[in-house]
Amino acid sequence: MNKIYNPQPETWSTLCKRPTQTFTDVEETVKQIFKEVQTKGDQAIIKYASFFDNVNLEVIQVSAEEIASAKNEISTELKEAIQLAKSNIYNFHQAQKTEKIEIETTIGVTCWQEKRAIQKVGLYIPGGTAPLFSTVLMLAVPAKIAGCKEIVMCTPPDRNGKINPAILYTAELCGVTKLYKVGGIQAIAGMTFGTATIPKVYKIFGPGNQFVTIAKQFASQNGVAIDMPAGPSELLVYADETSNPKFVASDLLSQAEHGKDSQVILVTTNKNLLNDVEEEVYKQLKELPRQEIAQVAINNSKLIYVETEQMALDLINEYGPEHFIVCSKNEDFFVDKIENAGSVFIGNYTPESAGDYASGTNHTLPTNGYSKSYSGVNLDSFLKAMTFQKITQEGIQNIGKAIEVMAEAEGLQAHKNAVTLRLNQK
């Protein structure tokens, strides 16, 4: 682990830099596959499923029978855990519903804002080493609460053409309407253009590797909205002498096991704690099944000592972590003043794992410093705010003159006329 003592503010922008990724090779591949899916539809989907996932698919859509039998393939214990998580996620996202906002800005001029569901959404669930049914919960539950009519999900099958039963069970439980055995670039392209089988959607959600990340960029250039740009997962812990070094180490490791490119940082005002945490990390690391992955991330990780809490806070706001754990005697100071973080975990008994799975908050969060400008996925991600206005004949008399003057000053005579005609109507 890299220990850094008293870094001066002029070095922070370098200290906060994420590894840059170059995508030139990937872009050509993505472009090619998008073009083929757009012109050849399902035929291209099947071709690339064979090419990338080594599977020969005759039917892309998951059948009702496959979903039904998934229920019997997972343990009652896991089903109950998923149901508990779903209930908490449901309650937290349901609480985010907002009422219509209506005001009469001037007498006779009534304006309101209402949120309406995005009608068709696409959820992408990556395959690979871990079956991420937790991500199904995080995306499908708020989509359902929002009232999205069509909730399409794509996830790559294994070599036998099967999808992990926990993913199928969770998708069914959360109200996914259509499920496809398609992964990677071809899945994103399919939901962008639509094929004979896969519906075109209006917004695509979900994490993925660099191929999926670039594919989502292409999707957004082809008229489809995306949840946010993706990047390697991140955790920054601020801890002082009131924290438990064992817990802190376990949190850093839970981030490190995600991938070799995971970003792991400890900031502290206590030098002893810094050393204690380091020692604990190496002790716990030895026991992990994903040790090889975690080791690489830990080698790149940073343990940063700063002299004051204010300094710590400023550095953390400059970094803008995806996940921010704070274990401090002055936790309120950090909680009140943190400006840039995806999700904040407070106190010794609040591990990041809680938010990853079951506390109720969403785990789809902005990485790579995007917490400075992006929200994590929340209920509003599945809704559009629309405005409405209704003006009476009295109302247009009250604001009409101002509109005429402004339209004239902007040189837009027809805008003015639309008001003048109404003002002159007896």
Added chain:
Amino acid sequence: MNKIYNPQPETWSTLCKRPTQTFTDVEETVKQIFKEVQTKGDQAIIKYASFFDNVNLEVIQVSAEEIASAKNEISTELKEAIQLAKSNIYNFHQAQKTEKIEIETTIGVTCWQEKRAIQKVGLYIPGGTAPLFSTVLMLAVPAKIAGCKEIVMCTPPDRNGKINPAILYTAELCGVTKLYKVGGIQAIAGMTFGTATIPKVYKIFGPGNQFVTIAKQFASQNGVAIDMPAGPSELLVYADETSNPKFVASDLLSQAEHGKDSQVILVTTNKNLLNDVEEEVYKQLKELPRQEIAQVAINNSKLIYVETEQMALDLINEYGPEHFIVCSKNEDFFVDKIENAGSVFIGNYTPESAGDYASGTNHTLPTNGYSKSYSGVNLDSFLKAMTFQKITQEGIQNIGKAIEVMAEAEGLQAHKNAVTLRLNQK
């Protein structure tokens, strides 16, 4: 105007298509300028201001003296109109503030969501034929309410290096913190990377021509968020026999004068109205100073007759207009069931001009069918929703088992350990 009777649903996707724009040439230019601004900063800004805007700038930032003297250069009438508009826009956006949402999802597990301001935002105000001070109101007012610390504005100067006084007056009135005489691609690049003079921002807002549109795409690939993808402005009017053909024609023309590529559509269930509106359009068109521009948009416009209100509604939802005016005996039917529109204007005395300037709603809205997935600019556009959680020792006992089971099933042992260690703590 193109009259279309009873278009069948299978033709709607063609009918709703916007003209495609190809940007290949533009992309190379944007790429080059971004590269130069990134490496050479202000020097590149000054070079391109000379190249594109034909102006030799020594100082990029607008001075306090220039702002002060702008006040004396515009009429009291215009100042009062701007103040009235500001007051309505302020009140409507202030009403959009949301409270902290907090729930205890399980005993001992408290989750909340709070919105915090994006610290640094950049507003782009185009130059060209019309001095769009109304767009300053629409962007700076909500930015200020949100609490953005740095509100940077860029707008191109005229050949004498001057900015229209109405723009300067409005910027000062609305609390813009820093103002620069920079336009086009170089302005967007400057706010993306930062220069010695122009601050780097976290999110860029505002309309622009195709160069600005592509530049904003590049900005978003370089880590800066943007408000939404831009495109030519659009108006769709649904009107029946209870509408006033003069008013409808004036609304269509106010859209048409924006630009030759403006999208203008009337949908009606009444054939007589269709003809009456057409006649009125040509009558009013002759009187417009921007007749030449409006004529082109009107030539491309569509007057569509359909047999039922349901058919009309379905077609409108398929199109997803930026602005939607409804003048109908059954206005509630359309207002309740419209799914895809940026902003809705209801009744005979609610011209689009009202929302463009002074009623209180925002005029920065999704075009090109993006109303299916994007909100128009609103208070939340300047905020991030962040989540927080605090779990007690009792709380982790309540959800810890579920987290362990789920982490194990996803093959993430370190995630499980972070919980197990806490569950075992006496």
